[in-house]
Amino acid sequence: MSQLNTVLNELLQIVPRYKFDSLVSEYKNDRYVKYYTTWQQFITLLYARMKKL
Numbered sequence: 001m002s003q004l005n006t007v008l009n010e011l012l013q014i015v016p017r018y019k020f021d022s023l024v025s026e027y028k029n030d031r032y033v034k035y036y037t038t039w040q041q042f043i044t045l046l047y048a049r050m051k052k053l
Contacts, residue, residue, distance in 0.1 A: 008047055015042075 020039065024030055029038045 008043075008050060011046060011050065012043070 017039075020042070024038045
């Protein structure tokens with residue numbers, strides 16, 4: 001079975017997850033998060049921007 005990479009997946013590969021997580025930890029962005037993490041918000045905004053184009 002062949003594997004298909006979506007456009008969203010290819011855009012997410014540009015941003016290294018470990019670097020993103022280290023910045024989130026450094027600035028304590030997820031300090032009061034209960035459900036919707038910074039990474040999930042980033043994916044949502046990226047998808048919304050992609051849909052707008």
